[in-house]
Amino acid sequence: SPFPYQVDKIVEQLQQFIQSYDLPALRDYWNYLDRRLFSRLEDVYRPTVNKLKTSLFRYYLVYTVQTGRNDKAQEFFLKQASELQNQVEWKDWFVLPFLTNADSNPTFATYFSRQWADTFIVSLHNFLSVLFQCMPSSPVPVILNFDAECQRSAVIQEENEILRQKLFALQAETYRMKKEELQQQQQQEEESVVHHKLPAYVANMDRLGDSELDMTRSQRSTTHSLQSRGGFLSSLLSQSKKGPSRPTMTTGVSPTQTGGILLGKKEPSNHQSTKGKEVATGCKDGKSHFTGLTANEPVLVQHRQRRLQDHGKERKELLSKVTSQGQSVEKKMEKGATEAEPSPELQTEQSESLTKTSAFSTEAGGQEQPFIVLSQEEYGEHHSSIMHCRVDCSGRRVASLDVDGVIKVWSFNPMMQTKASSISKSPLLSLEWATKRDRLLLLGSGVGTVRLYDTEAKKNLCEINIDEDMPRILSLACSPSGASFVCSAAAPNLLSQLDLAAPETGGRGVSQVPGKLLLWDTKTMKQQLQFSLEPEPIATNCTAFNHNGNLLVTGAADGIIRLFDMQQHECALSWKAHDGEVYSVEFSYDENTVYSIGEDGKFIQWNIHKSGTKVSEYALPTDATGPFVLSGYSGYKQVQFPRGRLFAFDSEGNYMLTCSSTGGIIYKLNSNEKILESCLSLGGHRAPVVTVDWCTAMDCGTCLTASMDGKIKLTTLLAQKS
Structure with a gap:
């Protein structure tokens, strides 16, 4: 047997079965590879194996048509009908033996091209090569890797906990500094503007759900008189239905740490409104539902931008490994399509021939x-x-x-x-x-x-x-x-x-x-x-x-x-x-x-x-x-x-x-x-x-x-x- 390392002979053997129209041998040989190799892979690789099998049989069918052996093509569907009739990807292929010019038919023209055949052979070769490189000569069952997986999981959890502690420490320090700046700015504003001011807890919330809104109830009693003057806008900000449909940006921090709320945020600096100015609505009765919105727009904008920068920097550090892998995949993407696409783990080594997306x-x-x-x-x-x-x-x-x-x-x-x-x-x-x-x-x-x-x-x-x-x-x-x-x-x-x-x-x-x-x-x-x-x-x-x-x-x-x-x-x-x-x-x-x-x-x-x-x-x-x-x-x-x-x-x-x-x-x-x-x-x-x-x-x-x-x-x- 050519297993385990002679990939060239495996691919050559499959091609010999195709060239000799030996469908039973081709099917038995692939089933042997499936039992010996592919069945030992994790479930995430199963779609890739299925696509390779589909492409192999299509390669056989195209060869029978190109060599004028329509009888072999009909024999293929006769023997494989019970297996293929319920598979969506084979739905259009049953008519192939009865087409006169199949190579010019839009549905099958791609598969008659030399480019598709070469791409499939290279994809199959690369898949087997990477597979053999990633497993020993005697493949180890997944269950025997349990201890190694547990150790790796423990190390990852420990690293996550350290990073989480660092993140919370940075957030606490940032929050303390921003809170001091905000308090100073609020004191200055209170000296000059004393009416139409949003409650403090409203000005510092960002898309909060029920759990975070509950944490602000202790602050509402001290700001109730101000809130009552906020009209329709304040009434909306102080209430929430059951559960938000979208998660908040951060977890494990106080609600006042997450920036400005929906409807409570101010516009960018080039669209600032005059402080204390009332805003009229366009409703049918002419009544003013929205009272004026006043706050420290520049400070809140800087607050929001600084928080997003901090979050982006931390996220970039945590995802640096994933991003670097993604960039290598993107650089190798090229035009063309193939149905045999290995999963991302296997694709990294030989992605130039395994990709199925266009540039x-x-x-x-x-x-x-x-x-x-x-x-x-x-x-x-x-x-x-x-x-x-x-x-x-x-x-x-x-x-x-x-x-x-x-x-x-x-x-x-x-x-x-x-x-x-x-x-x-x-x-x-x-x-x-x-x-x-x-x-x-x-x-x-x-x-x-x-x-x-x-x-x-x-x-x-x-x-x-x-x-x-x-x-x-x-x-x-x-x-x-x-x-x-x-x-x-x-x-x-x-x-x-x-x-x-x-x-x-x-x-x-x-x-x-x-x-x-x-x-x-x-x-x-x-x-x-x-x-x-x-x-x-x-x-x-x-x-x-x-x-x-x-x-x-x-x-x-x-x-x-x-x-x-x-x-x-x-x-x-x-x-x-x-x-x-x-x-x-x-x-x-x-x-x-x-x-x-x-x-x-x-x-x-x-x-x-x-x-x-x-x-x-x-x-x-x-x-x-x-x-x-x-x-x-x-x-x-x-x-x-x-x-x-x-x-x-x-x-x-x-x-x-x-x-x-x-x-x-x-x-x-x-x-x-x-x-x-x-x-x-x-x-x-x-x-x-x-x-x-x-x-x-x-x-x-x-x-x-x-x-x-x-x-x-x-x-x-x-x-x-x-």
């Missing part, structure tokens, strides 16, 4: 990119244009919906796998994950119903009727507490029964499609109330909660953004945002501002402290905002108007992912330039991307881009910390 564009001027592209995979279970593609709050599963009403729930870590699949008899228009019991999906239809779908039990739990006169459920948003959800219902679009065409208003104008915005209880599945939409009932296209559910922002067909107080259940702010419909709206990371994309092709940032004052405005290309157009043969043309999320942020809100005709594009935010700075083009699509999402639950963020041909790309990124 991505680099930032102009040769500057260091903010992200390293680790991999790009494709989910291809949909066969029509995608409408929605959303990651759940845990970052473990994705729910996707296409225009044919097909729902797929799938995971991508550690391997891509479909967990649940369903087809709706009635058209579906909206999709949203539930925040509590995150196994549940909310599905809005085009016939006035909302369905609650259990993705683990793979069945509908209930279906409720919303409004017969407003059958189109355009948007769903579940509150972070999970106790309720917001539902946007709209009247039928008479100009398009398929809901793929916008009302013709003579160019960009105000769409007059009526609609309702309703609040429903998720436990009782009963309607709680209907929000007032002024100046008239209008269709709401997009909705989003802030981190604790106290605020709801909506974008409507009349171009108006409305900000709702979810404790009073009334509109707190509203302003004209876009010339035409608002397609997508989201809170910023610090939740002091709101971003929106509209029919006019503009991407705008709004200050919610100043009645919707415009902070920045950028023009986006049409392929980022829609309508999205897919052209085909014989004049075929498919048009799709925006339905899902058009942009998403990274974990710290510094970068934005948008749609494009060839894939997602990442832009840098908060720059002084008048145009958005493009940092990275993800690519990978042959049809326009219509919706995106950015999973930030893990340190390696995953960008999802879904297109009109039903393909969804998952691009895994590693953030480069400067």
